[in-house]
Amino acid sequence: MNHSDSQNKNQVTRRSFVRLTLGWLSATFAVGASAAAAVRFLVPNVLFEPSQRFKAGKPEDFPDGSVTFMEDERIFLVRKGNTFRCMSAICTHLGCTVNRANQGYHCPCHGSVFDEQGAVKGGPAPRGLEWFLVSMSKDNRLVVDKGQRVAADKYLVL
């Protein structure tokens, strides 16, 4: 090792800079990209779950003033006069299925209580039960879209 070399030991030469940058950049990129790809791999692109949008039935299937629990979809279909609304039966606390009570709804898991409008009356639930958009299909069926949330006072009028 000659004199000038040892003097420049701590200095960054062009060669060492390129080597360092390229080396570390490519290493970081390789690890980062692999990790990102692995995480993305784990995010499913297709869900084999029931459709969020489904036909609930004919309007006349639901008597006036009724609250119908639909098991598979975990919703309540509420009819009052000629208005139709759809409320989620999934507790906003930790995802249990709420039960219809004399007044409102009760969650069996951690004791949340909701009123007729799905608003929280007691228990640990942070939000009221969700309401979903109800519409009519061309073949005269009620269509519920669980992907579209609406306000509690919004309903379908026939």
Place this chain on the structure above:
Amino acid sequence: MKTPWLRQIWDRFARTRVGRSIFRVGLPQSNLEKSQAMVSSFLLHVQPAKVHKHALKASYSLGLGLISLYLFFILIGTGVLLMFYYVPSTEKAYDIMKDLQFVVSAGLVVRNMHRWAAHLMVLFVFLHMCRVFYTGAYKRPREFNWFIGVMLFLLTLGLSFTGYLLPWDQLAFWAITVGTNIAGYAPVIGPKIKFLMLGGNIVGQESLTRFYALHVIVLPAMALLGISVHLFRVRKDGGLSRPDESGDVVEQIPLGQLPTNKSYGLMELARGTTPQVGKNPEDEVFSWPHLVFREILLFLLVVAVVLFLAVFWNAPLEEFANPIHPPNPAKAPWYFLGLQELVSYSAFWGGVVVPGLIVTALVALPYIDRKRHGVGRWFASERVVANTIFSVCLVVAVVLTIIGTSFRGPNWGWVVPWHQSPAITEGH
């Protein structure tokens, strides 16, 4: 004295060509052979040839770490057996549980052993942590090993939690629904983590597949690696903590300044500290037979207890998972019931903030509590403040768990465990 016949057979075998090729040293007689026996065996060389007498005191360590390790071994053994039958399918899993109960020879006992060993492992890893705390054993130079230990505790909980879903019964389905929803409360990334864990929006086939992969390979592999590092560090950090070592541990010395006149300095060249200080030859005994035989005895005891539990008490299996009807009340596994009790007040505080704070405090503990006194003794009076804080947290955790387990009934309302609630008796 007459040599026992078993020993005679062994001695004769160990002297043969085949015997000597397997066991380089026969049954050790001299001190030299006792050291060689430890060093020349793959299974034994993990441990030192000599151990400090204090490390063998059952009243000090209570053997809690070893018991946890043995439970892990039992879990691997029974778990691999269960894998020969189990299929992670929502349609088949539950039927296979029934087959294990009624069709497969010894299937019930194997499943029961797996269940009880899993419960016991959570308990004993926790007790081990309490022991390490109350004896101040997390202090320098063992800070990092404490951290590994905290990670192993979390891994134990993760292993137990992922295993909980596999029977695909009501208990499994709702415990995982509740558990993953708690994860969903984490700020910003919570819902994404929940989606990633479940492989979808609801607990279904994708969730079962994922939990299965985590349960049978990802988490056990991580635990095995963690346990290996944990045990390695126990040795490298100078063996089990003991009272006379406080103040003995030499400060980190730069490699160039290692004392060259002391051989122990060179032996620990890699770390630069000299944990051999304070270890006098007269304080140490040979690992063979003192340590090895104690370990074998403890292992047999642990297997016996797990087998006893498995023969007399069956692992629970409820009805087939029904996403429509949660059981009332829907409860998580017992070790999460303290958290569930907190969650019943507020999911965010109980499910995210409190557990987050607990883990952070545990990890940071050895770096906050840096005083070097009171190590190696139970409830050292110098550590009264730390011990009091820890004990209060411990009592709160235990009380919450007991409340969640025994005092919560339908709709998570209060019940008195020694009174049969009318909801349960009305069916008779």
